[in-house]
Amino acid sequence: MESGPGVDEFRRGLLAWYGENARDLPWRRTADPWAIWVSEIMLQQTRVAAVLEYYTRFMERFPNAAALAEADEAEVLAHWSGLGYYRRARMLHQAAKQIMAHGGQIPRTVTGLRELPGVGEYTAAAIASIAFGEAAAVVDGNVERVLIRYMGQSEEEESRALKTRIQEEAARLLDPERPADFNQAMMELGATMCLPRGPLCLGCPVQEGCATRGEHVTAPAKKMRSREMAYGLFRRKAWPKTEVLLEQRPADASLMAGMWELPEIEAKTAQEDAPALTVRHSITNTNYYVSVFVLNAQQSRELAGTENTREWIAARMLMEMPLTGLSRKILKRLKVMPGYDGPGPLHALEESTDRIVL
DNA sequence: CATACGTGGCG
DNA sequence: TCGCCAAGTAT
Numbered sequence: 001m002e003s004g005p006g007v008d009e010f011r012r013g014l015l016a017w018y019g020e021n022a023r024d025l026p027w028r029r030t031a032d033p034w035a036i037w038v039s040e041i042m043l044q045q046t047r048v049a050a051v052l053e054y055y056t057r058f059m060e061r062f063p064n065a066a067a068l069a070e071a072d073e074a075e076v077l078a079h080w081s082g083l084g085y086y087r088r089a090r091m092l093h094q095a096a097k098q099i100m101a102h103g104g105q106i107p108r109t110v111t112g113l114r115e116l117p118g119v120g121e122y123t124a125a126a127i128a129s130i131a132f133g134e135a136a137a138v139v140d141g142n143v144e145r146v147l148i149r150y151m152g153q154s155e156e157e158e159s160r161a162l163k164t165r166i167q168e169e170a171a172r173l174l175d176p177e178r179p180a181d182f183n184q185a186m187m188e189l190g191a192t193m194c195l196p197r198g199p200l201c202l203g204c205p206v207q208e209g210c211a212t213r214g215e216h217v218t219a220p221a222k223k224m225r226s227r228e229m230a231y232g233l234f235r236r237k238a239w240p241k242t243e244v245l246l247e248q249r250p251a252d253a254s255l256m257a258g259m260w261e262l263p264e265i266e267a268k269t270a271q272e273d274a275p276a277l278t279v280r281h282s283i284t285n286t287n288y289y290v291s292v293f294v295l296n297a298q299q300s301r302e303l304a305g306t307e308n309t310r311e312w313i314a315a316r317m318l319m320e321m322p323l324t325g326l327s328r329k330i331l332k333r334l335k336v337m338p339g340y341d342g343p344g345p346l347h348a349l350e351e352s353t354d355r356i357v358l
Numbered sequence: 359c360a361t362a363c364g365t366g367g368c369g
Numbered sequence: 370t371c372g373c374c375a376a377g378t379a380t
Contacts, residue, residue, distance in 0.1 A: 039376090040376070041377095042376090043375085043376040043377095044375090044376065044377045044378075045363090045364085045365095045375055045376080045377055045378090046364085046365080046375060046376080046377095047365090047366080047367085047374085047375050047376090048375085048376080049366090049367090050365070050366070050367095050375085051376090082364090082365075082366095083364080083365075084363080084364030084365045084366095085363055085364055085365085085377090085378090086363085086364080087363065087378080087379080088363095088377090088378085091378085091379090117378095117379090118377095118378070118379090119378085120377060120378045120379080121377085121378090122376075122377060122378085123376090123377075123378085126376075138376080140375095140376045140377075141375070141376070141377080142375085142376065143376090159359095160359090184376095187376055188376095190376090191375085191376075196373090196374075196375095224371065224372065224373090226370085226371085254362070254363080255362085255363075255364085256363090256364080280370075280371090281364090281365080281366090282364085282365075282366090282371090282372090283363085283364055283365080284361095284362065284363065284364075287370080287371070287372090289370080324364090325364060325365055325366090326364090326365090329365090329366090360380100361379105361380085362378105362379090362380090363377105363378090363379095365374105365375100366374100367373105367374090368372105368373090368374090369371100369372095369373100
């Protein structure tokens with residue numbers, strides 16, 4: 001009853017392939033549960049390439065749960081700024097506090113981990129297996145796609161039944177001797193070989209037992225909406241004391257609550273000059289076409305009133321602000337704040353930069 | 359169970 | 370200028 005057809009071959013083939021092809025990623029070089037936990041949260045719905053730009057810097061500042069628990073939320077968000085899904089950062093912060101309030105030990109089991117805010121079925125299984133060796137099968141988007149293809153799928157199967165079948169198949173195939181490697185191998189296979197479109201079946205280690213060799217129906221996508229808007233980059237004082245006007249989103253906003261951004265201005269208002277910058281920014285299913293106008297302190301008086309907090313922020317402080325990704329992007333493009341040189345500590349605004357370039 | 363939640367890159 | 374994604378969770 002233990003192993004159905006082909007299970008041993010599946011495990012052997014997959015693990016051998018993973019041994020040869022695993023990408024060298026920072027969170028694969030550690031056995032520290034905290035480091036693995038942080039990586040799993042950052043990787044939720046987020047590309048590896050994007051996480052790499054944040055992970056090391058975050059871990060240097062918050063090397064353990066205690067460090068994060070002691071930090072202010074604003075600083076946590078500042079280190080997450082641009083990564084998206086900020087609720088993840090808030091929940092991770094809450095979870096760290098929760099752990100420190102209960103003795104400081106990270107739970108070692110799926111059941112225990114599942115209690116933590118921000119840790120769902122996938123993440124609990126990932127941490128339990130990778131950090132603690134529990135034989136729990138992970139099912140993320142990659143694994144789901146791999147298994148649907150591997151098992152085959154009938155037209156009339158209900159989605160609930162399919163989910164169950166995927167979970168069961170993942171558990172059946174899981175190598176109980178090496179759950180950490182097996183789970184990561186499954187995800188790696190989905191991420192690098194069993195691609196959503198154009199799967200690389202010829203190089204697939206489990207091709208032989210695969211029912212479909214790559215067929216996969218994808219759900220029709222939702223329509224994108226478009227919206228035009230404009231931001232004002234209001235500035236005052238000369239370099240290096242330059243300040244820009246920022247506005248804080250309401251604490252109860254559904255989107256990016258409590259984070260700071262440039263003040264929005266009337267998109268239609270006749271601006272004398274062309275925008276200093278135009279960018280597209282898509283959030284969920286809305287494409288924002290954003291124009292940014294550079295304005296002076298005088299003109300800030302023409303701003304519409306708001307309940308929100310507005311403050312003049314020194315350019316050199318921007319790195320420490322929990323900015324929205326869009327405002328961060330704009331401030332970097334306009335060289336009001338420096339970009340990152342990849343992973344590493346935050347660096348201060350360089351003194352060599354003479355003045356704002358527009 | 360559907361929906362909201364962010365972002366940057368690519369064709 | 371536009372569609373689609375990528376290691377999910379909470380409600």
